[in-house]
Amino acid sequence: MYNKTKYLIAGDRALVMEFGNCISEEINEKIRAMTIAIETKNIEGVVELVPTYRSLMVHYNPLIIEYTVLLTTLQALEEELENIELPAPQIIEIPTLYGGDYGPDIETVAQHNALTVEEVIQTHTSGEYLIYMLGFTPGFPYLGGMDKKIATPRLQSPRTKIKGGSVGIAGSQTGIYSIDSPGGWQLIGWTPVKLYDENAEKPILLKAGNYIKFKEIDEKEYKRIAPSINDGTYQCKSYPKAQGGGVIG
Amino acid sequence: MMELINVNPILKHKGVGLLGKIKVFKSGLLTLIQDKGRKGYQQYGVPVSGVMDDFSYRIANVLVGNHEGEAVIESTLVGPGIEFLEEGVMAITGGNLSPEINGKPIPMWKSIFVKPGDRLNFKAIKTGCRSYIAFAGGIDVPKIMGSRATYTRGNIGGYEGRALKSGDMIHIGEADKPLRELVGNWIHQEIYSYSNTVEARVVPGPQEDAFTDEGIHTFYNSEYAVTNECDRMGYRLTGDKIQHQDGGDIISDGIAMGAIQIPGHGMPIIMMADRQTTGGYTKIANVIAVDLPKIAQAKPGDKIVFKKVSIEEAHSLLKEVEEKISNLKQQCISRKVIKTREFNLKINGKAYAVSVDEIKS
Structure with a gap:
């Protein structure tokens, strides 16, 4: 993390607060704090906030707020950050079917790491994964914190279509395809939960700064929850992350 | 005070509350329903999309008496064919793709009455790249995440998330005024x-x-040409190679409209309406808001030169343009009909009903 946050001009209607030049939980926590602080302050003329790995983009309307006013307001807010009480990040449980047709590459992952399929699932479900940011496709989470024990290189030749909800591994990253798209990740499972549903009241399930945890389900459990997922009433289990516990794995 | 005479055909329906319908009979190259874009969802990875040329878009709506944020049709390079199934009022702004109705050229930057059966067509491209067609009452498609904009890559919004094609029927909303x-x-x-x-x-x-x-x-002293790889997501340019200190990659961060990315190959890419929300290439500069419409109207082969201004200059230029737009809006709103006279004319044996409005200017 930089000693002094960089305020960078990003066009005449956005500025970037850059907190560092690496991917770290510490920086992400600061971004989350700043995002909450700005949202709470409700600064007139701030249009939209986009948190990313190591920075926060603040879109603004210069016809409503002058650049210098915005700059000093943000700097003052940053000074006060320590005094702001942050709610604990949420952990969202993602029910996941592992292996078989749902995760055709799980044996590749097991073999690559000299583990059994069971051990891969056990390792993958034990982690709490920080959502650094969303992007690539609507609702796609860039996750951190996967155990290197199950790291596996991408497929040599990417698939042309991967079903939305597919859970995969690429190198030391894990992720969930939010919509049908091409891709080269090793697929180990699939969640019936929709990360992106344009007709839902909240079209995007996840939010940067929160965590996800995968929970293994079987066919029987899938059949039980399928109707409520389909009619939009299913709610993923979510709870505040225990503070000070660090990231498992 | 000066008076202007404006000749209108007699309208069958004079009241408010008329809902229109149009039918696409020719798709054009890329004909999209767009509005000012999807705001507030970039943090979830949903691109803003919306119109490329914000100025022409807003003026088109102003001309037909709409709120500035109503959805319009954006057509690119080759315009669509549209048949009006009800009477209505429309205006075309932006690049000149030679619009005509029933084979006769029509003026741009002007609101025009259309009657059932009228067919709008476009001939050759004369200037610019994109035309905006606004309809009094706006285009009535469902809002997805607060917007009617089409994002074709994600199949989101507009008309079934895709470009319009022959056979599509589109509803037009209710105009605020007769x-x-x-x-x-x-x-x-x-x-x-x-x-x-x-x-x-x-x-x-x-x-x-x-x-x-x-x-x-x-970067500031070369001329760059727009390549064929230019779409709503971004414009790839070609010209003198721009040298990095240490490569063109960064840890992904946010991308504003008009951001100029320089990847490792050293050629600029200007990020436009359908840009992804985040990206991992160095950004050397950002086109200012008032000049984005110029980029939106550039087409392959056109040349671009970049000139640096300060953020203060950019904002004062933005204020100037906003004032001009609000003046234009005022002119349209305050235009009042003082007196209307109606005539029945016979020309070459055919009867015409004509009304003449005297308007205050």
């Missing part, structure tokens, strides 16, 4: 001209320090 009062609005558009060489003013980008002095000098 159609008669909306006909004949026009502006003499002199804020933007669409030339084949564009001077794009920019503010320095968030990664300007990732370039050598020579690289920055190259």
Whole structure:
């Protein structure tokens, strides 16, 4: 993390607060704090906030707020950050079917790491994964914190279509395809939960700064929850992350 | 006070509350329902999309008496064919793709009355790249995440998430005023001209320090050509290679409209309406808001030169353009019909019903 946050001009209607030049939980926590602080302050003329790995983009309307006013307001807010009480990040449980047709590459992952399929699932479900940011496709989470024990290189030749909800591994990253798209990740499972549903009241399930945890389900459990997922009433289990516990794995 | 005479056909329906319908009979190259874009969802990875040329879009809505944020049709290079199934009022702004109704050229930057069976067509491209077609009452498609904009890559919004094609029927919303009062609005558009060489003013980008002095000098002193790889997501340019200090990759961060990315190959890419929300390439500069419409109207082969301005200059230029737009809006709103006279004329044996409005200017 930089000693002094960089305020960078990003066009005449956005500025970037850059907190560092690496991917770290510490920086992400600061971004989350700043995002909450700005949202709470409700600064007139701030249009939209986009948190990313190591920075926060603040879109603004210069016809409503002058650049210098915005700059000093943000700097003052940053000074006060320590005094702001942050709610604990949420952990969202993602029910996941592992292996078989749902995760055709799980044996590749097991073999690559000299583990059994069971051990891969056990390792993958034990982690709490920080959502650094969303992007690539609507609702796609860039996750951190996967155990290197199950790291596996991408497929040599990417698939042309991967079903939305597919859970995969690429190198030391894990992720969930939010919509049908091409891709080269090793697929180990699939969640019936929709990360992106344009007709839902909240079209995007996840939010940067929160965590996800995968929970293994079987066919029987899938059949039980399928109707409520389909009619939009299913709610993923979510709870505040225990503070000070660090990231498992 | 000066008086203007405006000739209107007699409208069958004079009241408010008429819902229109149009039918696409020719798709055009890329015909999309767009509005000012999807705001507030970039943090979830949903691109803003929306119109490329915000100025022409807003004026088109102003001319037909709409709120500035109503959905319009954006057509690119080759315009669509549209048949009107009800009477209505429309206006076309932006690049000149030679619009005509029933085979007769029609003026741009002017609100025009259309009757059932009228067919709008486009001939050859004359200036610019994109035309905006606004309809009094706006286009009535469902809002997805607060917007009617089409994002084709994600199959989101607009008409079934895709470009319009032959056979599509589109509903037009309810106009706020009687159609008669909306006909004949026009502006003499002199804020933007669409030339084949564009001077794009920019503010320095968030990664300007990732370039050598020579690289920055190259960027501001060369002419770049728009390549064939230019779409709503971004414009790839070609010209003198821009030198980095140490490569073109960064840890992904946010991308504003008009951001100029320079990947490792050293050629600029201007990020436009359908840009992804985040990206991992160095951004040398950002086109300022008032010059984005010029980029939106550039097409393959056109040349772009970049000129640096300060953020203060960019904002004062933005205020100037906003004032001009609000003046134009005022002119359209305050245009009042003082007196209407109706005539029945016979020309070459055919009967015409004509009304003449005297309007206050």
